[in-house]
Amino acid sequence: MTLYIEELLKRTEGKTLEFKRNLSSAANIMKTLVAFANSAGGILVIGVEDKTKVVIGVENPLDEEERLCSIIADSIEPRLVPNVELTAWHDKTLLSVEVFPSGLRPHWMKNQGESSGVYVRLGSTNRQADRELVAELKRSAEGIAFDELPLPQFSSDNIDVKAAQKLFVENRQLDEEALLTLKILTREQGRLVPTIGGVLLFGGKAREMHFPDAWVQCGRFLGKDKADIFDHTEIIDHLPVAVERVMEFLKKHAMRGADLSGIRRRDVWSIPLGILREVVINAVVHADYSQIGAPIRVAFFDDRIEIENPGILFPGLTIEDICRGVSKLRNRVIARVFREIGLIEQWGSGIPRIFKEAEESDLPAPEIKEIGMRLRFIVFLAESHVLKKAEKQIPEQVTEQVSEQVKRLLFCLKGQRLKGREIMDGLGFKHRPTFLYDYLQPALQKGLVEMTQPESPKSPVQKYYLSEKGKAFLMTKGMNNAK
Structure with missing residues (x-):
């Protein structure tokens, strides 16, 4: 255990590790043990400064060990039996408590009761569980999937079988037997009802009625925060279709490349579509749809895309586990349907594949965080990454080619300094995102256009004008007759 303590002291506090100076804050210690048991287990080391990690040891270790075991027995329900050990560390003694993920969850603080005394571990903090999360902990302990539960208030007619059939391969007919096998339908008291x-x-209207929060909220923000949003949409389609709608939204706001081949036009996206598709699917499959007021959210910033789904990690899992490919299904019905229609290849393979693809594409490693009662997946973007990669594969003289959209913008600015709205009017545009991503931003990125207020890109008095490079381009490319 001494060597193990040495390794623990090198780590920072997190989901499965906490340090405490002594037993003076017994209530907080009990909350940590409850949270460990309800989440992914963990180790509490007593006798270490939690901020500096200076080892101070435990005075009267045998007495403190007995006192700790008594407090655990008196404070936690159902009964929790962790592994409590005394460990020599140089000339000091440490008291460690190892808690394993419990099959009796949820555990709670006896003095607070089951309704308000349940805690889970989020990062290095303990969070009080609400009613929906308590129910989720119970289901997970009993091996019950939320999406397999019947909805007897509805009938089989509430399932849009035609919409479902379109998504399955032609040789899979969704008759009654198939719908029961997929657990889209189930039998409840002699009736055929949907799960x-x-x-x-x-579910169509039945879903809107019973699960009004089962939708996807998408937003495109200017800059790196949520201060300025210029486009958003709400996606309420059937879940498999919603994946495609999210991807369409992301593509809509991704930069399109110019003619890089010199022979034919092709689109070059500045976002890693394969990675994002996997992340979106993961969010839809693993979301906790029992949470109220918590849709899936997709936020597109200039430097990253954040995808959040309601629900913390499934009990027993850590972020390190899912990065290694460990998978536990919260929604078995949804996951099976997604696999049947080809949206999922193999259980647990999606997350490792995301990190591998990011590495192979020279992109920053994605991040996974538990934020409140939500799981956030952050995909970082490399500026013009795909465009630059494509340019390396073509002759040098072609890389300076400019799209017809940028040529039109340059001609509009010839001899003038104009505001963005004035340029749009000159080009006959009303749709700002198209103007930004197909015209203005490519011109700025190529250094053909400059800003009068470069230190304040969003200034209300911002104007744009041709750079010396832009002027030279017009002269050498014979743009005087451009339309």
């Missing part, structure tokens, strides 16, 4: 998963997947 929660069936309604979430193909």
Whole structure:
């Protein structure tokens, strides 16, 4: 255990590790043990300064060990039996408590009761669980998937079978037997009724009625925060279709490349579509749809895309686990349907594939965080990454080619300094995102256009004008007759 303590002292506090100076804050220690048991387990080391990690040891270790075991027995329900050990560390003694993920969850603080005394571990903090999360902990301990539960208030007619059939291969007919096998439908007291998963997947109006928060909120923000949003949409399609709608939104706001081949035009996206598709699918499949007021959210910033789904990690899992490919399904019905229609290849393979693809594409490694009662996946973008990669594969003289959109913008600015709105009017545009991503930003990135207020890109008095490079381009490319 001494060597193990040495390794623990090198780590920072997190989901499965906490340090405490002594037993003076017994209530907080009990909350940590409860949270460990309800989440992914963990180790609490007593006798270490939690901020500096200076080892101070435990005075009267045998007495403190007995006192700690008594407090655990008196404070936590159902009964929790962790592994409590005394460990010599140089000339000091440490008290460690190892808690394993419990099959009796949820555990709670006895003095607070089951309704308000349940805690889970989020990062290095303990969070009080609400009613929905307590129910989720119970289901996970009993091996019950939320989306397999029946909805007896609805009938089989509430499932849009035609919409479902379009998504399956032609040789898979969704007759009654197939719908029961997929657990889109189930039998309840002699009646054929939809499951929660069936309604979430193909419920139509029934889903809107019973799960009004099962939708996807997408937003494109200017800059690196949420101060300035210029486009958003709400996606309420059937879940498999919603994945495609999210990808369409992301593509809409991704930069399109010019003619890089010199022979034919092709689109070059500045966002890693393969990675993002995997992340979106993961969010839809693993979301906790029992949470109220918590849609899936997709936020597109200039330097990253954040995808959040309601629900913390499934009990027993850590971020390190899912990065290694460990998978536990919260929504078995949704996951099986996604696999049947080809959206999922293999259980647990998606997250490792995302990190591998990011590495192979020379992109920053994505980040996964538990934020409140949500899981956030952050995909970082490399500036013009795909465009630069494509340019390396073509002759040098072609890389300076400029799209017809940028040529039109340059001609509009010839001899003038204009505001963005004035340029749009000159080009006959009303759709600002198209102007920004197909015209203005490519011109700025190529150094053909400059700003009068470069230190304040969003200034209301901002104007744009041709750089010396832009002027030279017009002269050498014979743009005087451009339309």
